[in-house]
Amino acid sequence: MVSVNQSGFYAIAVVVAGTDEEYQSSVLRGITKAAKEHQFNVSVFASFGGVLSNSQYDTGEYNIYRLPDFSRFDGAVLLTNTIGDRDVRQQIHDAVRASGIPAVTLDNNDCPEFFNVCxxxxxxxxxxxxxxxxxxxxxxxxxxxxxxxxxxxxxxxxxxxxxxxxxxxxxxxxxxxxxxxxxxxxxxxxxxxxxxxxxxxxxxxxxxxxxxxxxxxxxxxxxxxxxxxxxxxxxxxxxxxxxxxxxxxxxxxxxxxxxxxxxxxxxxxxxxxxxxxxxxxxxxxxxxxxxGCVDTESLDIRRYRKATYGLIKNTRTDVSLLNRMTSALAVSESPEENIRIISGYLQEIACEQCCICLCDNWESAFLDGHAGESVEQYQIVGYSEEMSAPLIWSDGRIAERNRFKTAELFPFPPETGGHVSYFFPLHFRERCLGYYIFTNTEFPVRSILCHSLMMNISNSFENVRKLLHMNHAIRELDRLYVIDPLCGIFNRNGFIRLADQIFRHSCETHGSLMISFIDMDGLKYVNDNFGHDEGDFALRQLAAVIRDSCTEQQICARFGGDEFIMIADGMTEEDAKSFEQRFRLKLAEANKIISKPYELCASIGTFVTAVEPEMKLFSLIAQADQIMYEQKKRKTTSRYLRRN
The missing domain is CATH 3.40.50.2300 (Response regulator)
Incomplete structure (x- = not known):
C-alpha cells in the first residue's frame, strides 16, 4: 500500500461534517491528541452540508468526500453520523469498503463490517x-x-x-x-x-x-x-x-x-x-x-468567566478578520490579487500551514463556454485530475505549486508524523473550484466563523472568475467589432481606430505616412459565373496576399466590399515600391497555388506624404483611392469613400 504522505508514518482519513459544532469538535480534539501522541498523520475531510437548506450549496459541500482515494490511506475514522444526507453517507461507506482499509465508525451500528466506537x-x-x-x-x-x-x-x-x-x-x-x-x-x-x-x-x-x-x-x-x-x-x-x-x-x-x-x-x-x-x-x-434539580457539578465561576471572555474575544477577533478580508476581497479583480489579499490575513488564523488548491479548469468553465451552455459543463462531481496550488502559506512564508496530481491531495506532502490537516471544499453553489487545506490549527474546531470565512473566499474566487469571463467577453466583442469575419483582417472599424492613432503620431512627429488602396478586379465576374461562395474565397485569398505583403509596421484592412487598404508611418517612396512589388509577386504565387479558372487581379494605388497639421486622414485615403483608380483608367472615387 502506498500511503498518501509516503513518509513512513501512518496516514489516517477522517470524514466529518460541521467541525465547529461541539460534538464534532470534541471528537476531533481527541483524534488530534492521538495523532500527536502516536505520531501518525490525519487528513480530515469536512463539509458544512445541510446547514443552509440549499441543495445546490450542499452539492458543492458534499463533493469534498469524493476527493480522497481511501486506498492511499492506512485506515479511516468515520463520523458519518454527523452527515445528514443518507446518499452521501452511503457513498462514503461504499468508497471505504472498496478501498479495503480498516475503518472505525462512531456511534453507527449500520455498518457491521467496520469497527464501531459508540x-x-x-x-x-x-x-x-x-x-x-x-x-x-x-x-x-x-x-x-x-x-x-x-x-x-x-x-x-x-x-x-x-x-x-x-x-x-x-x-x-x-x-x-x-x-x-x-x-x-x-x-x-x-x-x-x-x-x-x-x-x-x-x-x-x-x-x-x-x-x-x-x-x-x-x-x-x-x-x-x-x-x-x-x-x-x-x-x-x-x-x-x-x-x-x-x-x-x-x-x-x-x-x-x-x-x-x-x-x-x-x-x-x-x-x-x-x-x-x-x-x-x-x-x-x-x-x-x-x-428542578440542583446541579451537583460545582461551577468554578472564575474558570467560567475566563472561558466566556476567551470565547467573546475570539469571536470579536474572527468577526474583525472576516469583515476586513471580505472588504479587501470585494475589490479584487484577478486570482493573483485574491491570493495576495488572503495571504495577508492568514497569520491571524494561527495555522501552521494553509493551502488553496484550485482545479485546473476552475476558470475555463466560463472562458471556454458559449451562450446557452448547460450547467453540466461545470465541474460538479469530483475534482480535475490535476490541481494547482497558487497559495501555500507556511509559517509566514509563501510558495506555490503550478501542478500536482489530485490523488496526492497535498501540494507538498508532510514529511514527518503528528500532523492534522483539514480539507474543506472551495466551491460556488454546486460548482467545484477546488479545496482548502488547514494544517495544525484549532481554527476549524474553535471558530464559529470558519465556515463564513471560507464562504467569503469561495465567493471572491467566483467573482473573479465571472470578472475574467466578462473581460473575455468584452475582448471577444471588441474583436468582432474590429475584425472582418470573412477575411480575418481588420474591418473598417478596426482600420479607423488604428489608422487614427498612426495619423496622430505622424502629425506629432512631423513624420511621413504611406497609404495603399487596393481594389479587387473582376469580383462581379467571379460571383456571376462561379457563385458567391467562390467570390468569398477569392476575397479571402486576396486578403491573405495583402496581409502577407505587409511588414510589422504596416496595417491592412478590408475597407468594404472588394476594397482593401494599408497604412504605415515613417515610410519612404522606396518602402512604397517594395510593398507594391511584394504584393504583385505574392498575388502571382497565389494564382499558381489556387489554380482557379479565373485569375485573382487587383489594382493598387500607393502614395507617401509628409503629414502636416492641417491634413485630414480621409483626404489622404481619398488620394490613394484616386491613384488606384487612375491605374484602372477610371476617374471616379470609391463608392465606399463617397458614403463617408
Whole structure:
C-alpha cells in the first residue's frame, strides 16, 4: 500500500461534517491528541452540508468526500453520523469498503463490517426519561427526536419509548416531534406546541442540547418558565447547556475519549491485533436546574468567566478578520490579487500551514463556454485530475505549486508524523473550484466563523472568475467589432481606430505616412459565373496576399466590399515600391497555388506624404483611392469613400 504522505508514518482519513459544532469538535480534539501522541498523520475531510437548506450549496459541500482515494490511506475514522444526507453517507461507506482499509465508525451500528466506537445513548436517555417521570412526576411529555436515519437518534428515541411504556404512560400522554439535531427544529417544535391549542406538556425531552436550548428559549419568550411551568432536558451536556440559565439537564458523553479511542483502536488493528468490533463507552446523566434539580457539578465561576471572555474575544477577533478580508476581497479583480489579499490575513488564523488548491479548469468553465451552455459543463462531481496550488502559506512564508496530481491531495506532502490537516471544499453553489487545506490549527474546531470565512473566499474566487469571463467577453466583442469575419483582417472599424492613432503620431512627429488602396478586379465576374461562395474565397485569398505583403509596421484592412487598404508611418517612396512589388509577386504565387479558372487581379494605388497639421486622414485615403483608380483608367472615387 502506498500511503498518501509516503513518509513512513501512518496516514489516517477522517470524514466529518460541521467541525465547529461541539460534538464534532470534541471528537476531533481527541483524534488530534492521538495523532500527536502516536505520531501518525490525519487528513480530515469536512463539509458544512445541510446547514443552509440549499441543495445546490450542499452539492458543492458534499463533493469534498469524493476527493480522497481511501486506498492511499492506512485506515479511516468515520463520523458519518454527523452527515445528514443518507446518499452521501452511503457513498462514503461504499468508497471505504472498496478501498479495503480498516475503518472505525462512531456511534453507527449500520455498518457491521467496520469497527464501531459508540457511546451508550440508550441507557442514559432512558435514565433521563425515568428521572423526569419518577422524581418530577411528569404525566405528559413531548419528545423532540433527531433525524430518523441517524443511529444515535434512533437509539435515543427507542430509549424514550421504552421508558414511557415501562412507566405505563399512554400514547395520548406523549407526542413526538421529528427534529434533525439542529437548533431550528427545536424552535419549530416549541412553536408547534404553542400553536396546537392543547395544554403544554409537563416536560420536553429533546434528543440533543441544541434543540432543547432553542425550545427553552421559545418558551421563555412566551413567559413560560423552565422548569416551573415546563421541564426541558437535552443530551450531550455541551458548554452552552452547562452555562445556560437555568442549567440544562442533559447527558455528559466522553466525546474526546471517543475520538482518541477510535484512533488507538485503529492503530491496534493496523499492528495486527485482533480486536472486538464494538467498543462501548459510558455516558452520565447530569440532573440540573432545567428539571428542578440542583446541579451537583460545582461551577468554578472564575474558570467560567475566563472561558466566556476567551470565547467573546475570539469571536470579536474572527468577526474583525472576516469583515476586513471580505472588504479587501470585494475589490479584487484577478486570482493573483485574491491570493495576495488572503495571504495577508492568514497569520491571524494561527495555522501552521494553509493551502488553496484550485482545479485546473476552475476558470475555463466560463472562458471556454458559449451562450446557452448547460450547467453540466461545470465541474460538479469530483475534482480535475490535476490541481494547482497558487497559495501555500507556511509559517509566514509563501510558495506555490503550478501542478500536482489530485490523488496526492497535498501540494507538498508532510514529511514527518503528528500532523492534522483539514480539507474543506472551495466551491460556488454546486460548482467545484477546488479545496482548502488547514494544517495544525484549532481554527476549524474553535471558530464559529470558519465556515463564513471560507464562504467569503469561495465567493471572491467566483467573482473573479465571472470578472475574467466578462473581460473575455468584452475582448471577444471588441474583436468582432474590429475584425472582418470573412477575411480575418481588420474591418473598417478596426482600420479607423488604428489608422487614427498612426495619423496622430505622424502629425506629432512631423513624420511621413504611406497609404495603399487596393481594389479587387473582376469580383462581379467571379460571383456571376462561379457563385458567391467562390467570390468569398477569392476575397479571402486576396486578403491573405495583402496581409502577407505587409511588414510589422504596416496595417491592412478590408475597407468594404472588394476594397482593401494599408497604412504605415515613417515610410519612404522606396518602402512604397517594395510593398507594391511584394504584393504583385505574392498575388502571382497565389494564382499558381489556387489554380482557379479565373485569375485573382487587383489594382493598387500607393502614395507617401509628409503629414502636416492641417491634413485630414480621409483626404489622404481619398488620394490613394484616386491613384488606384487612375491605374484602372477610371476617374471616379470609391463608392465606399463617397458614403463617408
Amino acid at each position: 457511546i451508550d445513548n440508550y441507557a442514559s436517555m432512558k435514565a433521563v426519561t425515568a428521572h423526569i417521570l419518577d422524581v418530577h412526576h411528569a404525566k405528559t411529555l413531548c419528545f423532540i427526536s433527531g433525524p430518523e436515519d441517524n443511529p444515535e437518534a434512533r437509539e435515543r428515541k427507542r430509549a424514550f419509548l421504552d421508558a414511557v411504556q415501562a412507566h405505563g404512560i399512554a400514547p395520548e400522554q406523549y407526542s413526538i416531534y421529528q427534529g434533525d439535531f439542529r437548533p431550528l427544529s427545536g424552535m419549530r417544535a416549541a412553536e408547534a406546541l404553542l400553536r396546537s391549542g392543547r395544554a403544554l406538556p409537563d416536560a420536553i425531552i429533546a434528543a440533543n442540547d441544541a434543540m432543547a436550548l432553542e425550545a427553552a428559549s421559545v418558551l421563555e419568550e412566551h413567559d413560560i418558565r423552565v422548569p416551573e411551568d415546563v421541564i426541558v432536558t437535552g443530551f450531550d451536556y455541551t458548554y452552552y447547556a452547562q452555562h445556560h440559565c437555568p442549567s440544562l439537564t442533559s447527558v455528559a458523553r466522553p466525546l474526546c475519549d471517543a475520538g482518541y479511542s477510535a484512533c488507538t483502536l485503529l492503530l491496534r488493528v493496523l499492528a495486527g491485533e485482533k480486536c472486538e468490533k464494538m467498543m462501548t463507552l459510558g455516558a452520565k446523566p447530569v440532573f440540573a436546574e432545567s428539571c
